Amino acid sequence: MAKIKHIEFYNFRNFKNFKTSFNNKLNILFGDNGCGKTNILEGISLIAKGKGLRNSNILNLIKKQEENFLIKNNLEIQKNDFNIEIFSEQKNEKLKKIIKINNDSSKDSLNFLNQSISYLVFLPEMERLFQASPSYRRNFLDRLIFSSRNDYNKLINKYKKSLLERNKILQSYNTDDDWLNRIESEICLLGLEIYKLRNSQLKTLNIELSNMKNDYNFQFDIILEIKDDFFNNDINFEEYLSNLINSRVYDKQFGGAKIGPHKSDIISIVNNEFEASLLSTGQQKTIVLMILLAQCNYLVNHKKINPIFLFDEIGSHLDKHNRQILLDMINRFEIQFFLTGTDQNMFSFVSTNAEFYNITEL
Ligand SMILES: Nc1ncnc2c1ncn2[C@@H]1O[C@H](COP(=O)(O)OP(=O)(O)OP(=O)(O)O)[C@@H](O)[C@H]1O
Ligand SMILES: [Mg+2]
Structure with missing residues (x-):
């Protein structure tokens, strides 16, 4: 199943130019309100059919004052690497979302991608x-x-x-x-x-x-x-x-x-x-x-x-029961997680090898 190894955003939401690599287990994105944490999860959720986790129209995905957005990423699917590009394009006066897998946008390639990637999402x-x-x-x-x-x-x-x-x-x-x-x-x-x-x-x-x-x-x-x-x-x-x-x-x-x-x-x-x-x-x-x-x-x-977990603002209000469920998810499955919260300390209970990303610093 798919793991996201690297992602780049160009003119996507609040990002002019943003790049980061991810680990294949637990990624924790933190930073102030409005720094772009949910936007990153949304960008990840767009690597497949559909309108992403905000169910947004394409126009809103494009950075204000810009013409089109581009998301590049590197996916590992069953030990093979694929370069995926997702971008907006004007076609017959309509904005469309286009996906290319290793520069190929044939139906077979898209089907392969859609079958290889699945998300489970938590939103606040x-x-x-x-x-x-x-x-x-x-x-x-x-x-x-x-x-x-x-x-x-x-x-x-x-x-x-x-x-x-x-x-x-x-x-x-x-x-x-x-x-x-x-x-x-x-x-x-x-x-x-x-x-x-x-x-x-x-x-x-x-x-x-x-x-x-x-x-x-x-x-x-x-x-x-x-x-x-x-x-x-x-x-x-x-x-x-x-x-x-x-x-x-x-x-x-x-x-x-x-x-x-x-x-x-x-x-x-x-x-x-x-x-x-x-x-x-x-x-x-x-x-x-x-x-x-x-x-x-x-x-x-x-x-x-093996789904990819996108858990937005999961860090707040976690009592011991909810922490335990989250830890169970992390420890029992071979799954890639993306969790967000405003503060790194919210995730101090996670003992597994987590990688932290301070979005304001990127
Ligand atoms: N199309 C766009 N062009 C430019 N900026 C945008 C666009 N769409 C959204 N934004 C801005 O992106 C910023 C980051 O939004 P996002 O929802 O990702 O923040 P966040 O880090 O999740 O914040 P919070 O902690 O409050 O949930 C917001 O200030 C929002 O106004
Ligand atoms: Mg948010």
Whole structure:
């Protein structure tokens, strides 16, 4: 699996010209607010398909007043070195992100890259994951699915596009019934697939979490579930379609679609008693770290994928339980970590060979 050995940024975010090499285990980036720590993690997360960890549009990636950004990096994949370039390019009045692997941007090369690299991400907002809006939890789950299936984003995008298309038809004066029927069938097929994958991802996590109980000293028992007024495990295409057709009048009036996986929420039941939304932010962080650890276990042991960990502002509010989970991740897996915090001292509990990078000095 991929390890990042070296990275260079040119006109990327706040960096005019930035270079650094990384070790293949534990990299800790520290520095004052605004020095560019999250930008570095974002730059790393762009070495694959997608919009990176901020889900940003390309224009914002380019340093203000500059025309294009360029990220160069050296990746080791199964003991071979690859030079990767990621840059923005203006094509037909649209900014595009281009990736080249050893100067080659063929589909095969890109597929190879996408299959070789996978990320698990912690962002500071996740400390309130169970108090945030459902869309945030859906995205969190979708990112986990994406870490083992790099074609999953395509499915989500297609589904969203079909919903928009249906909405357009419903809002138009002369509804084209054939077209509407076709789009609704498509929505149901895609929607069922998303429900299925999300459900199976949660099942996987529940199994991993329960198996890990003996080995790890977890503070909580958690069970993750989809909460959705419409979804149940036996739902089939016909039922979905007839429900969608029945909601046309409502959807025409209110826009969007009343049913479907874009309405789901994900809940976490703690100790068989209450929902995780009742936990403190530090405790929610514990649950998120447990989930990431469980997913890591699944990826490494069942999918033979070694993800790269990008943990932003992980250093703050780490009590002994959360430190232990982080140490478990670091010590038990052959994985490359990138952790950020404002202060080097936040990471004094990490005893493994960590390399520290003072971003202000670079
Ligand atoms: N396109 C851009 N051009 C120039 N500067 C940018 C661009 N996008 C973001 N920045 C700047 O980059 C700086 C660093 O941002 P970043 O979020 O990486 O900081 P950070 O080190 O993670 O800070 P914190 O500790 O507060 O999280 C910010 O001052 C931001 O305004
Ligand atoms: Mg930051």
